[in-house]
Amino acid sequence: MKKKLSIGNKVVASPYLLWSILFIIAPMFFVVYYSFTTSSGAFTMDNITELGKFTDTFLRSIWFGVLATIICLILAYPIAYIITQTSANSQRTMVALVMLPMWMNFLIRTYSWMAILQDTGIINTFFRKIGIGTVHMINTPGAVILGMVYNFLPFMILPLYSVMSKLDKSVIEAAQDLGGNRLTIMQKIIIPLSMPGIASGLTMVFVPSVSTFYISQKLGGGSFDLIGDVIEGEFQQLYNYNLGASISLVLMILILLCMVFLNKFTSNEEGMVI
């Protein structure tokens, strides 16, 4: 049943409505508009048909994004679980530690990884000292994915933690009581019940990973440009707003499809946490 909005409600809601129109709906409209027009404003499909030349970049972005998301999940799940097993006090501390890197600027964090991974960087200096020799790390796909995992890991840990910390302890005890060992309880109780957190985490890591641009430039050295880099180039260097917009549009649609797919897989009544 829908409630009719009173005048008061409308007044209170209006700033948010204005905000959404100005900063969400209008930009979306412009993305669509630019995608289907030429620089002089005439309708065209060229921007869309031209996208074929970016297929490799699209695929690479999705591939890197998927890899980074899976690695994040594998790392974050045990971390989140371990956090929930500690006392309330240390839970707070550990959650704060997880978020701590986010207090620093994203660009600075990524830049620091350059200094760490470079051939003359901290790790390689250490390797040479102990006689392993230089291991080339920067400007590899691995470095790019590492950057993604490092930057987006908290977005996986936090929703997982939030779901797991709300799990009813007596449900876990009931499973134990009925003969379930640790493995069974993990498989049959904890993982299924933390699905909403997994779904949120996957989305929150995958979306920024697919569309990131700075990480790939700094840690990939330009050899592994992602779709975000291409969009940035079209807008910042080539001033081709129309092509940039059409790439953005396709990226948005791709992300939307991925999310629908994810939700299909993990949906239950409780929905996602974030």
Place this chain on the structure above:
Amino acid sequence: MEENIIIDLKNITVKYGDEQVLTDMNLYIRDKEFITLLGPSGCGKTTTLRIIAGFLEPNSGEVIFDNKNINGVPPHKRQVNTIFQRYALFPHLNVYENVAFGLRVKKLPEKQIKAKVVSMLGLVNLKGFGKRNINSLSGGQQQRVAIARALANEPRVLLLDEPLGALDLKLRKDMQVELKSIQQRLGITFIYVTHDQEEALSMSDTIVVMDNGVIQQIGTPQDIYNEPKNAFVADFIGESNILDGIMRKDLYVEFSGHRFKCLDSGFEKDELVDVVVRPEDVDVVAADKGMLRGTVTSVTFKGVHFEIIVDLKGFKWMIQSTDYQAVGTEIGLSIAPDDIQIMKKSIYSGTFGDYSSFSEEFDELSDASEEGEQ
């Protein structure tokens, strides 16, 4: 020691930090009996249950199951199953899968699982509910699923932690009868935890009254009610008038300024004792014919009887009588020898049994706050 003892707790002590939850507890439980741990919140009854289930290790003491020490054996390897206070059903599984959980863990063949689940759902009157979602069930139905799920594992002992606490009165009464009949039909041991004395009295073979981590009395419901060991038990189970008395000699006790004949003996001469008289055991007679005389200060109609508060030289008695007495009338009280229960003085002496501050509202309030706690 008796032959058919299934669980034996020996010198169990549990501490949470500085707080002593169980103090040197000794309790044995016979096979196939319905035993109830009864006491107010925080008395250690749930802790005792968790020790038997294996969720909690005692700081000291032994847990013996079937003549074997099971200290340190994890819950999933014990032949006991638990019905949790808030059911703890698996929200992501339907009714069928909830009941089948333990059987699947045991990796039984599908056919056997199906037969067992169907028979368990039949046992708890939930035939045809298999496909239903847990969240679509009422509290009573969820409770039944929890029972079926625990019993499907064919435990030797079923532990029930205030299983009916969340149900309304009518449903609770029905489930009491049902649980008792399930216990008798299956012939397994039930260890039942509750703070509801009426529930304990009507269902149990044996009642264990606990307070402050110490067992106060163990006995049959009749024993506990008729011969409470101390003022705590007398007050906790049913209503009681508890008075200070002096044991003049065997079979004679003096209280409220009158010497009564009683059935108790074995006390020192002139030993100070607590005397319990149940409200329903006091006979109201004409003022001049009674052993004691007092003034009625309040009358409440309770349906079956009137609850009458009588002032006897400052001490207020509660009396239950089918005859109405007007407030202000002077009445006589008469008490038969077998209605007087003498108890040794204990730490609880003087804390219970006077109805001066008695108010039903207050009683209900304290009941409500009790339910909120664990």
